[in-house]
Amino acid sequence: MIDRRPALIARCRTTSDVSAAVRYTHGAGLPVSVRCGGHNVAGTSVVDGGVVIDLSLMREVRIDTENRIAEADGGCLLRDVDLATTAHDLICPAGVYSYTGLSGLALGGGYGWRARKWGLTCDHIIGAEVVLADGSVVEASEEQHQDLLWALRGGGGNFGIVTRFRLRLRPAERMLVRTGLYAGDNAAAALRSYRKFTGTLSDDFHLLGGLRHTRPADPVPEELRDRPVLDFLSICSADDGESRAEADALFAAMPEGATTETEMTYLELQAMCDESAPDGRRYYTKSGYVSELDDEAIDRLVAAAGANPSSTGSIDIEFLLGAISRGSAEDSAFPQRQAPFMVSAYGSWDDAELDTPGIAWARRTMAALRDWEHPGGYVNYISLEDNPGDAVETYGTDIYARLTRVKRQYDPRNFFRGTRAVIPDTHGNSR
Template sequence: MDTAALRAAFTGPLIFPGDPGYDEARRIWNGMHDRRPALIARPLGAADASAAIRYASGAGLPVTVRGGGHNVAGTSIADEAVLIDLSLLREVTVDPEAETAEAGGGALLKDVDSATAPHDLGCPSGVVGHTGLAGLAIGGGYGWITRKWGLTCDHILGAEVVLADGSIVQASETEHQDLLWALRGSAGNFGVVTRFTLRLRPVGPILYRTALYPLKDAPAALRAFREFTVKQSDDLRVFGSFQFAGDGEAIPAELRGEPILELAVACSADVPESVAQSAEIYASVPPAAQAEETISYYDLQSKLNEAAPAGRRYFTKACYLTDLTDGVLERIVEAARANPSGLSSIDVEYLRGAITDVDPAGSAFPHREAPFFLAAWASWTDPAHDGENIAWSRGTVASLKEWHYEGSYANYAPEDDESAPAGDPRLPRVKHTYDPGNLFRGERHAAPADV
């Protein structure tokens, strides 16, 4: 298909270099990536995506796919590739009886949350509303209620997918089961998902508590967290974040602007039960300040929307950890103290719960048994400081090497991720079936020559 044929077939906007809006359209969330695709195609449906794929294939150009554009390594965009940008496919419709939703391939988490909330339903997903559903779900998907219900990828019931040859297929439990399996957590590039069918869960009020600790008390607080994690109910998620305290009224004067540990708890049991369960975590090490509220799942999901604005410079390196030994705690606190940017954080949490309850054969997600997860999120504004911030994030994770648990979470991996898992041996076969020529960029599951 040549450009004229594409223009005739494609109903959405096509943006070529030099066209008005090209520079705006090629921007993604992470300001680090300044890439220039050969074409930005914004489909209005699967048929448009199919036309863009046939055009790219005919022109010998690779294809990248953009859901919410939040992949920190910028995998959704590449120089001289055709970018299929799904940002006009954000519609979400809910079937409250069946407890399912249909979500466009470009839906953001907040689109899903706002459509499901009026029905007291939700799809477990990530914690920042402007993140894309597609990338997050295809790579796994951790969030506030993951320990209770499982990963986002565990909630993909089906998908409409446009393949490398331009055909449009439905992946479900009865058709293209191998493709559905791979879309559940492999982070692979097998086609363009233009629509997901999602399983929803009942969501009620959630008790949300936060406690702040000065760094000197952080090891003791995290030791209490470590003891608590192994016995906590799956209703709870406890999330530790080392960051710099703001200067709001709720922050004690001596902590303002200082590196601190915030321990946040979200508990979705009945409220009295949640109060009792979550109080224990703070009991042995009294925090310098704490707050508590009972909020809706929707409000919880919206809480961090301002925390990670688009356009700043970001780099993440993450790892799974076998345990939070005293050695781990010592090094995390050291790294928090050495943090070169007031905008960066180190986040740590205990996983397991419902993540391990799912039949591992039903999805390609490779990290179900991982106990703890740590991410060093570097964030800064001045390109002159790229080196020191990237080195801090990498160095933080490298300093914990002794305690690394196998594999690395694809959704937080830098481009040159040397700890990427070898992957399930079935994935290259799925890739070979659906994208033998590796039209969809990304080498994670390239088809081997011998299948």
């Protein structure tokens, strides 16, 4: 879907390589993009005619077990971090595909299976080594360059290139994964049960509902093959008796469906979805925050799922809040902590002829939810054709104003263009 031709790809191995690449790009007057995992859905890691500063060879992780801190290089994939941390029974909460890049994900926020329990990945950044637009290197921490640290927690790749993160870690647990598959006729009823539980759910739980179409060869009961379904997922700690009881109550209240129950390690959980988004397919995602899932919103989602022109892809309905909602705008630039739901229309197909109808379907799906829209957006889910000028709307006026001041201090000539461009404040306002 994204076909761009850079003039140069700088494959860096060290922080000095990154500084040299930045200085070269600046001097040559070329545009720049920064690549970690290359997963950004709008393809922001690739730039036409400019320099891609590629960190994918910088993937070491060091663990300080005593202080429960990881130092992870700026090119790490999530699985690099998971492998290193779980070896010490520790984790850093992050996204749900093990081959997503740590940097893009963490700098924009970082939702994942344990975000309701522990918060976003960006809430775990306690320091960073950053190469600035003039090639100089600074350490952002609670003691120095505090404003830069604040901006790196959700402000996206707008301020410099992070070559190393310091991340706070949490204890690893065994996980209990329960799934329920409900025939399309029962999907609305199942979503209503899901909604009811979100009112009382403990933070230990992550719930996800996916409206999709099963394929003829899917390993599901025959009566659920090749038809619209709701795929429901509940994830919690397997070590917590209260959570187990809560999961029992949740599934008892759902309509009749095909259920499974599996215990797994955190590392297994993190790789559980990897097969569902293979390389080489064509993808288009349109996401938005939703403030309420009333019966009409649910009916519209079920109808939209039935109108998907592709037999792959889904509409995912994810319940947020929990620890995410307890972070503050004082501590991080991440803006939308009070949004209850994230809905994502995941278009996915193989045939280029489906590009136009597939993209139109994803956009129509989200447009149908406009009456339930929660203000703001998530920088990491901004798609290819979204208006990159909507940063004020994404961040809200106060956070955006502070971001523009940090931008003026660290990148006044707007060298780095993140996933949602923050423009330097030109009025010289101080905080």
